[in-house]
Amino acid sequence: MDSPSAPSETVFGLPPSIRPGVSLLGGTPPPERSDAARNRERILAAARVVIARDGIEYLTMDLLATEAGVGKGTIFRRFGSRTGVFRSLLDEAERDFQIRMMAGPPPLGPGADPIERLVAFGRARIEVLTTQGDLLRESEAPPEARYGVPARQVTEVHVMSLLRQAHVDGDLPVLAFNLISMLEAILILPPGAVRGITVPRLADGWEELVRRLVA
Incomplete structure (x- = not known):
């Protein structure tokens, strides 16, 4: 089980340049x-x-x-520019999420069962993406920029480590990439825009997917 003073991500080897609170935009402010x-x-x-x-x-x-x-x-x-303001707001929100995810209280932070942490991760990520969706769209960041920044590497390593702790088999880097990409799909199809799908239903769907994956 994880310890609050030693998040699991440190065990599985985050590079020194990638730690909780890294910039969404890359580099050090x-x-x-x-x-x-x-x-x-x-x-x-x-x-x-x-x-x-x-x-x-x-x-x-x-x-x-x-x-x-x-x-x-x-x-x-x-x-x-105005876009620069939006990106700085996003950067703050991303740093806060990373700190809660890797050093905050359970179940999102260390100290809970890995599957409960993965469920909490998806629910919290959906909430962040829903509240920050307009900012993400207005920031004009192309998809390739979002996928390549250190902040996304943090979430990928985090999800991989939880899958590994839960003894999930398979290509974990690809599985983690696919799981996170599914959460980010709400930026393209905002909740409510397609067949009345709401944020709570998306969060419940994430939990069902995770539990079926490890069943």
Whole structure:
């Protein structure tokens, strides 16, 4: 059984560059001065408020500058574009998910049966992808970019290690890739858009699939 102080992923060999909380965009964020970090968080907090209140389509650089109380030039220098703001919001959400997945409380984090962790992983991932779907679509990241970043490697290694602990036979890298890709399909076909499929039904379907896989 996993220990909270020693997640199973460390046993199965995550490369040193791939650890909980790695960037969705790849690489290590550059160090920031304290005032720059405060401005960055102020801008992202304002973006979250606008998106929750008005919808993502209404987030403009002018409105964001007003809400954050900074100059528009500050936003451009820090994020480059509206898309850059979206990608930074996604990066924060991904880091939070990784930390919960690999070092948080069970059943998502260490300390639970591997199958219960895998079920919890899928349910939590569906929730994240559902709430972040608009951001992912607006970030304009092509599929090949999403599949190649270190953050996705973290989830693939995590799923592989849980399958291995559950004594699942087969090509585990391919099986993990296919399982994660099934979760990401909701970005292409949003819940409710096809035959009334809802998020709870998708989550229940994930659990049924996992339990049938290891039966």
